[in-house]
Amino acid sequence: MAAAPTRIDVLQLYRSLMRVARQFCDYNIREYTKRRTIDAFRDNKILTNCSQLSAAFSDGKAQLEVAKRRALVYSLYAPKVKSIMDIKPS
């Protein structure tokens, strides 16, 4: 098993996931990605077991790769009409 991820690694993974979330064109998927990362990282905050930490960290990294690929593919088929939630009230 790989060594336990350091605090910096965890925060970098968190930041990368949030950045990937920003790249999605679809409002719903963007919000879901943000919500899911926040919830998952909060739930796992209390973990202290080394192997559980590594497992959660590698799971997060795998999800990051998935999200990156999905963001790229979604951007190829971006809808022309923006969601109403994206339009700021003027």
Added chain:
Amino acid sequence: MALRAAVLRHIRLPVQTLPAIGTRPQSQRSFLRLFSSHDDHLTKEEVIDRVLDVIKSFPKVDPSKVTPDVHFQKDLGLDSLDNVEIVMALEEEFKLEIPDKEADKIDSCNLAIVYIYNHPMAG
């Protein structure tokens, strides 16, 4: 040399004094346009206001405690994950890309304001 001087005399325009188009100071000023791309830099008050707005609209923050000197983790009781979220929200507000190394150092309102004010691309 003489040829060069003759050609230059031909090419060089004689200096003309422009006729005074009235003596209104407004018309003189309208001819002066600043083409610098840096004159729309944000003022310090604007940066402070917008940063405080972003922090106050964070759901876990008590808006009454937010001052320009507040420390995210010590005064507002947030943790490092919330810190990352706040820095992301500031990135979105000011349309910046803050690198990870700098973002890790932004721990308090003060540092955020100073960083954004000094950033040339803050919009």
